[in-house]
Amino acid sequence: MRTSVFFFVYKILLSIYAQIYNSSPTYRGRRILAIYYVKFYNEALDLHEVRRKTTDDFIIVYLSNDVSDFELELTWLKDHPQPYNLGECEFHLAFKAEDYEAAYKKHKEMGCICFENEAMGIYFIVDPDGYWLEILP
Numbered sequence: 001m002r003t004s005v006f007f008f009v010y011k012i013l014l015s016i017y018a019q020i021y022n023s024s025p026t027y028r029g030r031r032i033l034a035i036y037y038v039k040f041y042n043e044a045l046d047l048h049e050v051r052r053k054t055t056d057d058f059i060i061v062y063l064s065n066d067v068s069d070f071e072l073e074l075t076w077l078k079d080h081p082q083p084y085n086l087g088e089c090e091f092h093l094a095f096k097a098e099d100y101e102a103a104y105k106k107h108k109e110m111g112c113i114c115f116e117n118e119a120m121g122i123y124f125i126v127d128p129d130g131y132w133l134e135i136l137p
Helices: 008-021 035-045 100-110
Strands: 003-005 027-032 048-054 058-064 071-077 093-097 113-117 122-126 132-136
Touching: 035 048, 035 058, 035 071, 035 100, 093 100, 100 113, 100 122, 100 132
Parallel strands: 027 071, 093 132
Antiparallel strands: 003 093, 048 058, 058 071, 113 122, 122 132
16 A cells, blocks of 8 residues: 655644744654554555664664655654653644555554544544554545
8 A cells, every 4th residue: 555645734833833943844753662663654654764773772763655755753762661641642644545445444454543533534543652643535
């Protein structure tokens, strides 16, 4: 399944960021509990590792796809073994699926769908740390 990154909520943040800093970010970062979560993003969203930075204290992995030059940064911190407090999960990334039905079937099989809004025609998947990712048709 191929997905293209479509930032629904993120567009608002980009415009705020651009107004404050007079520029646009090229990636979005997330802190993760385990570095093997990269496999989830590859399987669920067709994001692959484009580069990695490793030190004794952290590992940063940058993920992207063939459709967009946007990168998602996943950061694992050695001294942070406890789960992250995600609040109410109101901040999230959205992905537009090229084949929505195939994406839905795959995510259902993976067991990662956490919320469906049939009236809006969207659903959310949850990554291993509990971050919600919106899937759009």
